[in-house]
Amino acid sequence: MKWFDKIFKRKQSTPQKSSGMEITPEHAKKMLMMIEKTQEKELSCDEVHALLDQYAEMSLRGEDPAELLPLVHYHLDMCPDCKEEYEALARILHAPIEY
Template sequence: MSLSKQQIQTLVGLIAATESDDLSCEDCFGRIGEFAEKSLEGRELSEGMQLIQRHLEQCPCCSEEYKALIEALQEINVEQV
């Protein structure tokens, strides 16, 4: 199945709309630290944290930030042990 230009534009529009419906990057950045800690600890994610997770899956910019944060946190953990 190949998509017409029109269909692609509709899809892109849908994705953009989903993103604005969800968390903004600002909201995400505000809670990304909490999310990183919880996911490192392997804790169950609350609804709010699941929103972050969803945003990270959609947003390359925030997921980069998240990766850097996880690395930093892991380094801290290694130092503590």
């Protein structure tokens, strides 16, 4: 995180009075850490299985599960077992609305 401190120290050394919204270094750091955390987090097969219902229902409702549950989407991309599971579930859920 050293580069980050550098950027902000340089910025703060030029004194300026700004009004309105200001992102403090502390705030920005927290945001960055959150982003890093979400990117690092990977779901286990068990966790994905627990979310498959929701995932399938979202796609049934016309929502975009890949956007709402990106970690599940990512896992399904990487894990053939879970993908098979999901496809089976989707088939069941989609059956009544298929012509």
